[in-house]
Amino acid sequence: MGSGLTxxxxxxxxxxxxxxxFNVHSxxxxxxxxxxxxxxxxxxxxxxxxxxxxSEVMLGVLRKGGFEIVADLSEAxxxxxxxxxFLESAVKxxxxxxxxxxxxxEKGRLRKLIVAGCMVERYRDSLVESLPEADGFxxxxxxxxxxxxxxxxxxxxxxxxxxxxxxxDDTMPRQLSTRPHTAYMKISEGCNRPCTxxxxxxxxxxxxxxxxxxxxxxxxxxxxAGVREVNLVAQDSTSYGKDIKSDLTxxxxxxxxxxxxxxxxxxxxxxxxxxxxxxxxxxxxxxxCEYLDLPLQHASxxxxxxxxxPLGRYAPRAIVDFIRKTAPTLALRTTFIVGFPxxxxxxxxxxxxxxxxxxxxSVGIFTYSPEDGTPGAEMDNQVSTxxxxxxxxxxxxxxxxxxxERLEGYVGQVLEVMVEGTHEETDLLITGRTRWQAPEVxxxxxxxxxxxxxxxxxxxxxxxxxxxxxxxxxxxxxxx
Numbered sequence: 078m079g080s081g082l083t084x085x086x087x088x089x090x091x092x093x094x095x096x097x098x099f100n101v102h103s104x105x106x107x108x109x110x111x112x113x114x115x116x117x118x119x120x121x122x123x124x125x126x127x128x129x130x131x132s133e134v135m136l137g138v139l140r141k142g143g144f145e146i147v148a149d150l151s152e153a154x155x156x157x158x159x160x161x162x163f164l165e166s167a168v169k170x171x172x173x174x175x176x177x178x179x180x181x182x183e184k185g186r187l188r189k190l191i192v193a194g195c196m197v198e199r200y201r202d203s204l205v206e207s208l209p210e211a212d213g214f215x216x217x218x219x220x221x222x223x224x225x226x227x228x229x230x231x232x233x234x235x236x237x238x239x240x241x242x243x244x245x246d247d248t249m250p251r252q253l254s255t256r257p258h259t260a261y262m263k264i265s266e267g268c269n270r271p272c273t274x275x276x277x278x279x280x281x282x283x284x285x286x287x288x289x290x291x292x293x294x295x296x297x298x299x300x301x302a303g304v305r306e307v308n309l310v311a312q313d314s315t316s317y318g319k320d321i322k323s324d325l326t327x328x329x330x331x332x333x334x335x336x337x338x339x340x341x342x343x344x345x346x347x348x349x350x351x352x353x354x355x356x357x358x359x360x361x362x363x364x365x366c367e368y369l370d371l372p373l374q375h376a377s378x379x380x381x382x383x384x385x386x387p388l389g390r391y392a393p394r395a396i397v398d399f400i401r402k403t404a405p406t407l408a409l410r411t412t413f414i415v416g417f418p419x420x421x422x423x424x425x426x427x428x429x430x431x432x433x434x435x436x437x438x439s440v441g442i443f444t445y446s447p448e449d450g451t452p453g454a455e456m457d458n459q460v461s462t463x464x465x466x467x468x469x470x471x472x473x474x475x476x477x478x479x480x481x482e483r484l485e486g487y488v489g490q491v492l493e494v495m496v497e498g499t500h501e502e503t504d505l506l507i508t509g510r511t512r513w514q515a516p517e518v519x520x521x522x523x524x525x526x527x528x529x530x531x532x533x534x535x536x537x538x539x540x541x542x543x544x545x546x547x548x549x550x551x552x553x554x555x556x557x
Contacts, residue, residue, distance in 0.1 A: 115143040115228045116154035117186075121178060122254065123171050124161025126261045126310045126344070126517075128194060129254060130245065132159045135193070135223045137250030142224035146252065150178055151185040155227040157215070162195035162280055164446045171196045172208070179210035191215055191226055198241065198280045199450075217241040217281070221249065241267070241282035247295040256498065258536025259306040259516060260299050264292060264328065268312040270347065271385045272374075273452040274414065274445060277312055284313060286321050289331055300337030305536045306495060307332075308342045308515060315350025326354045333362040339538060340495065342366040342515055348373065348391040356404040366512040369400070372412040376431035377424035380417050383456070397436050408513030412441040415472060416465030418456035420445075425468050432475045438483065439519045439549075440476040442469045480520075484546040491556060494522045494541040496533050507533065509541065511551075523547065526554035 118139045122132040135157060140146055147153050156178045160171035171194070181187035193215035197204060204214055213226045218241050244266050253260055267282040268275075296307055311317060318324045325343075332341055341364050348371065360367050373393040375381050381388060389395070400407060413428060432440060444465040447454035492511050500506035500523065507524040514520055522541055527533060533555065541553040 114145070115224075116145070116188075117147045117152055118144040118155045118157065118227060119147050119150050119153035120254075121150070121156065121158045121174055123159065123174060124163065124167060124195065126308065127263055127266075127312065128159055128161060130251075130261050130263045130310070131194065131217070131220055132157075133251045133254055134245055134249055135159065135220055136252035136254065138221055138224050139227060140252055141250045142228065144224070144227065150181050150187065153181070153185070153187055155189045155191065156181065156187055157191045157193055157223060157227070160192060160194035160196035162197075162199035163277065165448065166446065168196055168200075175208060175210060182210075189213070189227060191223070193217075193220060193223070195280045199276065218243040241280075242285070244285050244287060246287055246291045247298065248291075253302075253304075255516070256535060257303055258495070259308070260304045261308050261310050262292065262295060262299070263287070263311060264309050264314065265311040265317050269316065270313060273383065273385050273456075274374075274417065274448070276448045276451055279450060281312060284316050284320060286316075286318050286323070288321060289318075289323055289328055292328065293331060293335055296332055296335055296337045296341075300335070303536070305338055305538070306340040306342070307338045308344055310344050312345065314343055314346045315355070316347060325350065326352075326358050329355075329358045329362060329365055333358075333364045336364065339364060340366050340512060342368050342512075344370040344515060346371045348387045348393075348396045351391070351396055351400070353403055356400060356407065360404045360406055366408075367404075367406055368408045368410070368513050368515065370410045370515065370518075371396070371400075373397075374412065374414050375417070375424070376413075376428040377420070380420055380424050383419060384414075384417060384453070393431065401436070408438045409436060410439040410441075410515070410519065411437050412443060413472065414443050414445050415468040416445040416460040418445070418447075418453060418460065419458040420460055420468075425471070429472055429475050432472060433479060435479045435483065437476070437479070438513055439480075440472075441518065442472045442476070444469050480549055481546070484520075484549075484551060487543045487551055488545060489543065491540050491542050492522070492551075492553070494524070494539055494553075496524070496535055496537045496539065497521065498535045509539075520549035520551070522551045522553060524555060525552060528555045528557065530555055 120132050120136055122129050136146055150156055158175050158178055161167040175192055178190055189212045191213045192211045197214045198217050215223060215226060245263055265286040267284045268278045269284045299307060315325055317328060346369055359365055359369060374384060374386050376393050378388055378392060494509040494511055497508045500508050509522045509524060539555050542556050543551050543553040545552045
């Protein structure tokens with residue numbers, strides 16, 4: 078380490094392909110040595126945080142079943158590629174990952190390659206012929222049988238069936254693949270929304286919620302294992318509890334009362350369901366971060382109508398105005414889609430103006446992808462790839478101007494920062510995040526001065542004075 082910037086007890090970078098051997102619950106700490114050793118297994122994860130939780134469940138099942146978990150595919154006897162099937166580009170990336178893993182059958186010790194996840198669910202009827210490199214395919218409803226498939230050759234029948242029904246809960250083994258002080262917790266599965274651009278309801282099934290009691294037990298397990306930050310994820314967070322006579326606000330208040338972790342952050346909220354009680358919970362509860370990830374997808378009501386997104390009181394401008402009046406201190410993140418069929422220059426200009434108004438601490442811009450099986454793919458007036466990319470670049474530039482102005486306002490302020498670890502490019506710097514910066518998707522705080530401290534622990538929350546900005550990131554020094 079250089080210049081005294083030392084991380085104490087840091088266990089490595091966050092990695093979606095190789096877990097940090099951090100077991101959470103339902104395994105009672107038993108390692109593979111306590112059972113019949115079945116070999117070495119590695120899991121490669123693609124896609125979103127929800128998929129990452131599924132991978133962590135599979136890692137827990139494999140470990141409990143006697144497999145040693147390894148980071149390097151060249152050292153694995155069994156490899157599981159947990160795929161994404163959300164977009165055509167994600168499917169291509171998943172196929173490439175499968176083919177890359179298959180090479181280890183020739184140059185490594187790999188004897189079995191299993192393909193799991195959303196791509197399997199979406200293309201179940203054609204994968205056997207198109208991916209002969211795979212030795213098995215695992216549907217979402219059968220991820221708890223990954224150990225059987227890895228060791229005994231359980232054969233998944235890829236036939237037409239009802240939409241998935243599997244719902245993860247706290248009784249299932251799980252091994253985290255995030256940094257040890259942070260974790261994702263899936264509060265529900267599936268989605269009932271009718272968005273014309275989205276294939277997720279067909280892949281993941283109907284909305285189904287975990288019980289509050291199960292989530293309380295899991296956050297307690299996570300806290301006892303050293304996790305200090307939990308990020309709540311779902312396909313549609315604000316629909317949580319509608320199927321079990323509960324609601325998201327009750328869940329947040331109950332989780333906050335456990336005092337199991339320092340931070341609780343809400344991701345993937347749908348506009349319908351945002352009400353005054355929820356917003357008050359987000360800003361008043363001491364362990365819940367003043368942060369809301371609210372994908373709005375567009376600002377033009379004409380485009381939103383074609384997308385079958387919320388209008389009226391839940392339209393983007395209306396919901397943002399409501400949030401600003403009710404919870405003005407709330408940090409708001411959103412995502413937008415450009416290039417939806419029929420989108421015009423006027424629509425793009427309206428979206429750009431909306432961004433430039435400065436409502437959002439962070440914005441993700443995605444180009445529309447016409448996915449087979451969605452109504453949007455059949456619509457007329459598809460936008461060219463060139464135009465979509467140009468519109469994305471234009472909107473990203475607009476958000477950069479907003480972010481620059483917003484971040485400059487933090488220079489000289491002292492912020493509460495959770496330390497992540499050494500910077501990915503150099504161990505001379507340390508990174509951390511504020512309560513309004515979610516893992517992976519938002520900027521970070523770069524610490525270049527520990528003050529009088531000789532070292533600092535990953536997961537520690539410290540006070541940092543912001544001295545300058547760099548792109549989407551803040552730079553600062555630790556103060557006592």
